[in-house]
Amino acid sequence: MSEQEQNKTGEQGQKSLPDANAGKEKPSKPRSGNRISKIGVLGCLLGLTAIAGVGGLGWKGDQIWRQLPTEAQLMTRVNDALAPSRATHETILVLKAELNDTREQYSRLVSRMDNLNRKLVRLQGSDRSDWLLAEAEYLLRLANQRLLTMRDVKSAMTLLSQADQLLITVDEYGLFPVRQALAEDIAALKAVERFDLEGTWLKLNALMGRIEKLPLLPPNGFKPDQPESQTEEVLASEDTWQQHLETSALETWHAFTGQFRIRTDNHEAVTALLPPSEELYLRQNLRLMLEQAQLALLQGQEKLYQTSLANAQSWLQTWFLNTGPEITAVHSQLSALQQVTILQDLPDISRSVVALKGYVDDLAEQRLPVTPASTEKTSENSKPGTAESSEAGQ
Known part of the structure; x- marks a missing residue:
């Protein structure tokens, strides 16, 4: 019990007791006790108020704490905020x-x-x-x-x-x-x-230009005694049948003997003579030999050059008429060309x-x-x- 309640109980007890000392004078009480009791009451009120305030603050703090997010939630919010x-x-x-x-x-x-x-x-x-x-x-x-x-x-x-x-x-x-x-x-x-390469080549080229003028060996090996022009003149001057018969017989004999070849200028074996229709082949073959000599001259092939000129001379002696200034000049030029040395280092x-x-x-x-x-x-x-x-x- 508080002090005030105790004071009140004491006062009531004192009143209920018989006034034994009624006739006596009551002693006066000091006023300091009342003041102390009031201060105690005020202190109790203040304490209760403080306790109530602390309890309210605790309850309010608990409510606020419960409303706060957890650590995982905070990290999630931070990551979401930092993602952009x-x-x-x-x-x-x-x-x-x-x-x-x-x-x-x-x-x-x-x-x-x-x-x-x-x-x-x-x-x-x-x-x-x-x-x-x-x-x-x-x-x-x-x-x-x-x-x-x-x-x-x-x-x-x-x-x-x-x-x-x-x-x-x-x-x-x-x-x-x-x-x-x-x-x-x-x-x-x-x-x-040096040697005259251009001059040698031009000499060979000039020889190829003279091939068409070279006479071929006649099929019969000799020339007729009387040309055809003379026979025609005789026929024109002497118009007797005896002369005409004699002339016809002579032409027949010449045609017959023209089918044979008689050679008296050498003792070599007689080779078969090509027919007159092969004249182009004879001249073209000689031209190819000289062209081969030109090519060997340009390429510096000494052996091929000499062989080509030797073949050309042999071909001339075999298939061409080796009498007259034309064929003699060709033979001399071929011999001079064979003396040229074309091989150079x-x-x-x-x-x-x-x-x-x-x-x-x-x-x-x-x-x-x-x-x-x-x-x-x-x-x-x-x-x-x-x-x-x-x-x-x-």
Whole structure:
């Protein structure tokens, strides 16, 4: 019980007791006890109020705590909130990689355009020395071809001299080794023992032109005593039947004896004579022999050249009439042509063209721009996966 209740109970008890001391005077009580009891009551009220407030706060806190989300819910909300930003970051990385690829492609395109521009400028004729060098290289190659295929030392010498004049016109210090090799090739050609190749070829060609004029061996081996023109004149002058009969008998005899061949100029075995219709074959075969000699002359085949001329002479002696100035001149010319030595030791004149080709290639490499070596590395680093890893490291 509280102090107030105890005080009240004591007061009631005191009233119920008989007033034994009624006649006596009551002593006066001090006022301090009443004050203490009031303070205690006030303290109890304040304590109760505090307890009630603390309980209300606890209940309210419990309600608030129950309304708060769990940790998993918080993480889910955080992930949901960060998902758009992550997608945006990945998109940015992909766009950066594409931008790097576009820059590399642009740089390569610019480099190619520069190369094409320089080539176009040279093709338009701005660099005259390139044309002169190309022409000199063509002349050197042509000289080698003439010497190897036609064995024409004179033409090869002329072509090398023309190429040297073109190199003098270019007037570049780097051409010194080329001109030195060209001078060595010219000196080697000058040391070759020359013969008149063109003159020999023309002589053979002239002989082929005279084949149609050469007389073939007659089928009967001799000429008739009286030509047909004289027989016609006799018939015109003497118109008797006796003369006419005699002339007819003579013509019949000549036709009969014309079917035989009588040779008295040698003691060799008699070979069968071709009929007159084969005259074209005889002349054409002789022409082919001389053409074979011309081809061997151009190719430098000494044995084939001599064999072809010997066959031509044998063919003339067998199937043509070997009397008269025409056939005698042909035999003498063939004998003179057989005395010509066509076999020559030709030098190698390819040093100059090889040196000039190397100079032109080096000049082209110096003029064209070189692609940087870091292009491939940059293209590898520009891949999306690499870009993401670099961004993640930062």
